Amino acid sequence: MAKHRTRRSAEFKAKVALAALSEVKTLAELSSEYGVHQTQITRWKQELVANAPDLFGKAKKKALNHEAEVNELHRQIGKLKVENDFLSNLPGLNSTGRRNRR
Known part of the structure; x- marks a missing residue:
């Protein structure tokens, strides 16, 4: 067993x-x-x-660095979203970002 x-x-x-x-x-x-x-x-x-x-401060610094990194990534995501929205609303562009041929 x-x-x-x-x-x-x-x-x-x-x-x-x-x-x-x-x-x-x-x-x-x-x-x-x-x-x-x-x-x-x-x-x-x-x-x-x-x-x-790690019990005496090193881990705390890692946690603070992690939070700063997450905040930076959120900022970059927001910036890329704004750029993507702007480019998707441009006339004459298809979904791949290439100009439509007329």
Whole structure:
């Protein structure tokens, strides 16, 4: 009989990874206590260590840059829409933007 994959919350993963970082208990003890394989605890610990700098400002800057980029893209979309509307209303042009032959 196959086991189903258990999905763990971010809070649970952080709690286990912090417990592994503290090194008060061994991986085997943490594994039996939380019901998670030792390899998975090690991965969560490595991920926590790798992403820790993002918690102190780097991610916030990325979010601000993302918002600025989205605003710039919206501005460009508006400009292109105005240009498209203007060109589509010109007499003598077909839908492809080429002059009609008479």
